[in-house]
Amino acid sequence: SSIYASQTGRPSYPLLTLFRGLLLGVWYRLSDVQLSQCLYRDLLFRKFCHLELGGDVPEASTLGRFRSQLVEHDLWERLLGEINRQLEAKNIIxxxxxxxxxxxxxxxxxxxxxxxxxxxxxxxxxxxxxxxxxxxxxxxxxxxxxxxxxxxxxxxxxxxxxxxxxxxxxxxxxxxxxxxxxxxxxxxxxxxxxxxxxxxxxxxxxxxxxxxxxxxxxxxxxxxxxxxxxxxxxxxxxxxxxxxxxxxxxxxxxFMGLAKNMTTYGIAAIAHNVRKGAKFLTLYGLPDQSSAG
CATH class of the missing domain: 3.30.420 (Nucleotidyltransferase; domain 5)
Incomplete structure (x- = not known):
């Protein structure tokens, strides 16, 4: 089933935009309300989430519903696996x-x-x-x-x-x-x-x-x-x-409940690996494909 709550009404934000927003929330220790405010006024936040300058930004309720969808569909583990697969493909992991x-x-x-x-x-x-x-x-x-x-x-x-x-x-x-x-x-x-x-x-x-x-x-x-x-x-x-x-x-x-906390700390694990991978690239660049692993 679709992760979107409805197929009707105003267009939804791209899932990658919302996912990147949750990562920013972890890295900067932001509540959903604070994150929405930062997306509105911070140009670097907008750029990271692929939001147009002067356009709408996800409200706190939208970010919360997206997180709930990740919980409902139990997606965090698959997302962590995909992030790690991409890091492995670049020989970072x-x-x-x-x-x-x-x-x-x-x-x-x-x-x-x-x-x-x-x-x-x-x-x-x-x-x-x-x-x-x-x-x-x-x-x-x-x-x-x-x-x-x-x-x-x-x-x-x-x-x-x-x-x-x-x-x-x-x-x-x-x-x-x-x-x-x-x-x-x-x-x-x-x-x-x-x-x-x-x-x-x-x-x-x-x-x-x-x-x-x-x-x-x-x-x-x-x-x-x-x-x-x-x-x-x-x-x-x-x-x-x-x-x-x-x-x-x-x-x-x-949050209350095992499922919500499983997803919350799963997103934190993804944020941890993405940040570590980015730091690796900054310090060393991409490893030589012929000599790595």
Whole structure:
């Protein structure tokens, strides 16, 4: 079915215009209202979105409806795949010999308090859940919200992503993030199990998952050293989360419900890869086709 709400009435804005608008909203941390205002007065915003000088611009409600259509048709994953395919075609993303670094981070829900609405029902986001994780000081910190799970390559391009309720363990989405053709899988000890070791061996993928100790069976000195070596590369998997939270203002969800947040963070992943690809081109230009990959 068409992503357009109606086949009648005034002409719709091109889908690419609306999509580019959402990317600008992520990069500049803009609400739909703020984005619409910037499209009206900022010539560079107009140029990026292919809007004519002096012409109409999408209103906030139009941008919101377009995002809702992306949610309804579950299109973000296909869009991320297409963006990555184009980056691969230009040898900006290299697939030969690539690694996969998987990780997850908690995101606080927009409605995480215990209050109730006028109807007596809890205002808390029903699709979210409690996530408990140690902070940098080793103190357990509970967060009511979601978990964003990503798989990135060594250059920081996001290859796979998903969002779950915060109460689900990180390892639940392990298979979703696996590509199947990576040379090596890097992950922290939360993903460590005999099952994953056996699976990686079947797929001939190098096991770079950190080991964890157990009660009455602490880590050996050899495993501790191995974990330290893996941590150097595995740390690259946390950089997209820092971008989401500090640069894009997505440390807290903006919408209620799993589907909407899946799309919101999916658009953020696309914005992340497009920006990284553009930076790559600015610094290095297009790779030599004969020598790349």
């Amino acid at each position: 290299l697939t030969e010999g690539r690694i996969n670094i998987i990780d997850a981070t908690p995101i606080e829900a927009a409605q995480s308090g215990s209050g109730k609405g006028k109807d007596g029902e809890p205002k808390r986001d029903k699709d979210a859940g409690w996530h408990v994780k140690k902070n940098s000081r080793g103190v357990l910190k509970p967060t009511y919200g979601y978990s964003v799970h990503t798989g990135v390559d060594e250059d920081g391009f996001i290859q796979r992503q998903t969002v779950t309720a915060g109460n689900l363990h990180d390892s639940v989405e392990r298979d979703t993030l696996l590509l199947g053709d990576e040379d090596a899988l890097y992950a922290d000890a939360a993903y460590s199990s005999q099952e994953i070791r056996d699976k990686l061996e079947r797929f001939d993928i190098a096991d770079q998952v950190q080991r964890k100790g157990y009660r009455n069976k602490p880590l050996s000195a050899e495993d501790s050293k191995r974990n330290d070596e893996i941590a150097v590369i595995r740390a690259g998997g946390e950089r997209p989360f820092a971008t989401y939270k500090s640069r894009y203002g997505l440390a807290r969800t903006r």
